[in-house]
Amino acid sequence: MKSFDYAAPTSLAEASALLAHANGQARILAGGTDLLVQLREHLREADLVVDVKRIPELMELSFTPEQGLRLGASVPCYRIYEHAEVSAAYPALAEAARIVGGWQIQSRASVGGNLCNSSPAGDTIAPLIALGASCTVVGPEGTRQVAAEEFCVSPGKNVLRRGELLSTIVFPPPAKSGGSAYERFIPRNEMDIAVAAAGSWVELDPSGKTIKNARVAITAVAPTPRFAAEASQWLAGKPATEETFAQAGELAKKVASPITDMRGTQEFRVHLVGVLTKRTLAKAVERARG
Numbered sequence: 001m002k003s004f005d006y007a008a009p010t011s012l013a014e015a016s017a018l019l020a021h022a023n024g025q026a027r028i029l030a031g032g033t034d035l036l037v038q039l040r041e042h043l044r045e046a047d048l049v050v051d052v053k054r055i056p057e058l059m060e061l062s063f064t065p066e067q068g069l070r071l072g073a074s075v076p077c078y079r080i081y082e083h084a085e086v087s088a089a090y091p092a093l094a095e096a097a098r099i100v101g102g103w104q105i106q107s108r109a110s111v112g113g114n115l116c117n118s119s120p121a122g123d124t125i126a127p128l129i130a131l132g133a134s135c136t137v138v139g140p141e142g143t144r145q146v147a148a149e150e151f152c153v154s155p156g157k158n159v160l161r162r163g164e165l166l167s168t169i170v171f172p173p174p175a176k177s178g179g180s181a182y183e184r185f186i187p188r189n190e191m192d193i194a195v196a197a198a199g200s201w202v203e204l205d206p207s208g209k210t211i212k213n214a215r216v217a218i219t220a221v222a223p224t225p226r227f228a229a230e231a232s233q234w235l236a237g238k239p240a241t242e243e244t245f246a247q248a249g250e251l252a253k254k255v256a257s258p259i260t261d262m263r264g265t266q267e268f269r270v271h272l273v274g275v276l277t278k279r280t281l282a283k284a285v286e287r288a289r290g
């Protein structure tokens, strides 16, 4: 690994200034489970590594049913699924956090790092989109909010500009009759990258029989994670039945544009989008009914 300078700022302003004024390539370090592998294998280079884990905002995890969840970008995955209230309020997020690598990885890896690595197959990204999360980005020109579905722009690339970092991911308060679910398809039971994945969120009307609102996201089937906008809008007002979930799966397929590689063909991945959308919607509805 090429040698680099290391800094561990304790405030957002200090981190942003270091990133903005660095000579050469500056890289942010959270859990390091992507970055250190990339540096070691020369897939990325760094002249300065900025460790952001001493910045209080990035390690914050605060939840109330009224305010929702504020998740600091560097909070490791285990803190999410071990938090009983957060797991109950946002099951899709907890499900994804629980399958990022194994236990050792989950004790370091963050949702912010997963999003900023911007892999089309990042496991936590579909839940972020389905749950309507908003990303707080801090930089030399101040703070801006970016919707989770707009964050990634191409494989490994995102909306962050020079000097900017992701500070916090903000989740809306859980709906009273709401539920969510995340599922991925992998050839093995664990420790693999998704061949295709889907995350769904639903809110039911008071009867529990009709979908009031829904959001569906799919990953690993396009250059970036995708919000299935048409499927999501179509679901509003529909009966919460297997036929509806299957039809939404057909609509979700429209935003998939996968590649064929050794892990799956285009056709197989598109098929999986339908299956996983249907399954996650069914599970989300079951959870919404309590």
Ligand SMILES: Cc1cc2nc3c(=O)[nH]c(=O)nc-3n(C[C@H](O)[C@H](O)[C@H](O)COP(=O)(O)OP(=O)(O)OC[C@H]3O[C@@H](n4cnc5c(N)ncnc54)[C@H](O)[C@@H]3O)c2cc1C
Pocket: 027, 028, 029, 030, 031, 032, 033, 034, 035, 036, 037, 052, 058, 073, 074, 099, 100, 101, 102, 105, 108, 109, 110, 111, 112, 113, 114, 115, 116, 117, 121, 122, 123, 124, 160, 164, 165, 166, 167, 191, 192, 193
């Ligand atoms: C053995 C193994 C198994 C894995 N399994 C999975 C898996 O099943 N599913 C999956 O999705 N991923 C998996 N990964 C990849 C990785 O663990 C995840 O992507 C993880 O969530 C990255 O988080 P991190 O905190 O370690 O990020 P880091 O490696 O620290 O950072 C990742 C990238 O994001 C940037 N970054 C980090 N924080 C910020 C910030 N606040 N603002 C701006 N940029 C930032 C970094 O500069 C870097 O480019 C695996 C990795 C390993 C080594």
